[in-house]
Amino acid sequence: xxxxxFDRAFDAAAHRVLAWSGRxxxxxxxxxxxxxxxxxxxxxxxxxxxxxxxGGLSIVCSTRSNTLTRIWRSLPAPLRIxxxxxxxxxxxxxxxxxxxxxxxxxxxxxxxxxxYLVGYLVLFAYFGLSGFLVARxxxxxxxxxxxGAATAVVxxxxxxxxxxxxxxxxxxxxxxxxxxxxxxxxxxLASARDYVNQGNVLGFVTAMPMAAAIGAGCGLVGGxxxxxxxxxxxxxx
Amino acid sequence: xxxxxxxSPQTLLVLAALFEAPDAWHYGYDLSRRLGLRSxxxxxxxxxxxxxxxxxxxxxxxERPGRPPRHTxxxxxxxxxxxRSRLAxxxxxxxxxxxxxxx
Numbered sequence: 001x002x003x004x005x006f007d008r009a010f011d012a013a014a015h016r017v018l019a020w021s022g023r024x025x026x027x028x029x030x031x032x033x034x035x036x037x038x039x040x041x042x043x044x045x046x047x048x049x050x051x052x053x054x055g056g057l058s059i060v061c062s063t064r065s066n067t068l069t070r071i072w073r074s075l076p077a078p079l080r081i082x083x084x085x086x087x088x089x090x091x092x093x094x095x096x097x098x099x100x101x102x103x104x105x106x107x108x109x110x111x112x113x114x115x116y117l118v119g120y121l122v123l124f125a126y127f128g129l130s131g132f133l134v135a136r137x138x139x140x141x142x143x144x145x146x147x148g149a150a151t152a153v154v155x156x157x158x159x160x161x162x163x164x165x166x167x168x169x170x171x172x173x174x175x176x177x178x179x180x181x182x183x184x185x186x187x188x189l190a191s192a193r194d195y196v197n198q199g200n201v202l203g204f205v206t207a208m209p210m211a212a213a214i215g216a217g218c219g220l221v222g223g224x225x226x227x228x229x230x231x232x233x234x235x236x237x
Numbered sequence: 238x239x240x241x242x243x244x245s246p247q248t249l250l251v252l253a254a255l256f257e258a259p260d261a262w263h264y265g266y267d268l269s270r271r272l273g274l275r276s277x278x279x280x281x282x283x284x285x286x287x288x289x290x291x292x293x294x295x296x297x298x299x300e301r302p303g304r305p306p307r308h309t310x311x312x313x314x315x316x317x318x319x320x321r322s323r324l325a326x327x328x329x330x331x332x333x334x335x336x337x338x339x340x
Contacts, residue, residue, distance in 0.1 A: 029284060031294075031308070032280055032283070032284055032308075034305070034308070035265060035280070035294075035307075035308030036265070036276060036280060037305055038296075038299070038304075038305045038306055038307040038308055039264065039265045039266040039269075039276075039307060039308070041299065041304050041305065042264070042266045042307075043266060051275065051276075052266075052269075052276045053276075054275075054276065054277055055275065055276025055277040055279070055280045057277065058276070058277035058278070058280060058281050059280055059281060059284060062281040062284070063284075
């Protein structure tokens with residue numbers, strides 16, 4: 001008696017799962033939920049029926065994932081190439097605002113040499129990862145190199161622009177950094193604003209070509225790694 | 238130029254099972270039991286194959302009245318060609334799993 005009650009409960013849950021899946025599946029996939037429902041009658045035992053019905057969730061999830069893929073592929077190529085850089089830039093903007101405005105440090109940069117080294121290695125690995133992911137998706141090696149370069153240029157560019165804005169908006173806070181104060185004192189410039197802007201412009205002009213070259217190199221390494229691991233162009237079915 | 242979309246071991250199993258009796262119509266539950274695949278694995282594969290025109294589908298009335306109709310499947314000509322090429326390219330490591338399924 002108890003076993004039958006359990007079976008009925010599982011059976012009811014299975015039907016609810018399929019009903020939910022039917023409501024949330026893309027209209028074109030609704031027949032597949034009906035297909036699962038049709039086979040449900042063949043499955044014996046409440047728990048097994050519930051497991052069978054869970055296939056409806058897989059159809060819902062896989063079609064959602066396909067939708068996201070279609071949206072991604074419909075984006076303009078420059079935006080897709082820059083996406084990894086935009087994500088990196090967003091993280092760096094938050095980190096910069098946090099470290100300069102919200103929780104400013106009053107120690108010299110040399111105190112954090114090891115941290116900076118790790119940070120650069122992570123950045124290079126991220127540039128390489130962007131190339132790897134693009135090549136893994138079947139794109140050419142040239143696209144992997146381009147994506148690595150774009151990731152670096154967009155990400156670093158967003159960080160440098162943030163520095164320019166923050167340095168001008170929060171000049172008094174920025175000038176409390178020992179390295180900035182020391183540099184300004186020995187710069188011969190009349191104002192702290194001129195000093196930080198000169199440094200930022202110089203940094204922008206020199207860093208961007210370097211970022212592009214390093215990003216391209218890392219993207220190439222990532223692309224080669226992807227091809228080495230067997231992610232090659234393939235004919236679609 | 239995406240990754241090979243129909244080269245997973247599970248997809249190869251499904252292709253092999255359908256290719257074994259290419260003219261017959263196959264039920265989803267029977268395929269699931271024969272291949273040891275859960276519905277959550279089997280049906281997304283069937284959906285993809287159908288979307289690519291590799292799978293023909295048909296509804297049949299249930300044997301017992303009052304029961305919902307059942308969905309059945311068989312490979313199209315394109316699906317057979319795909320199965321032939323994919324199964325021919327199957328690595329030796331995967332062959333034991335395909336034995337008995339037309340590979």
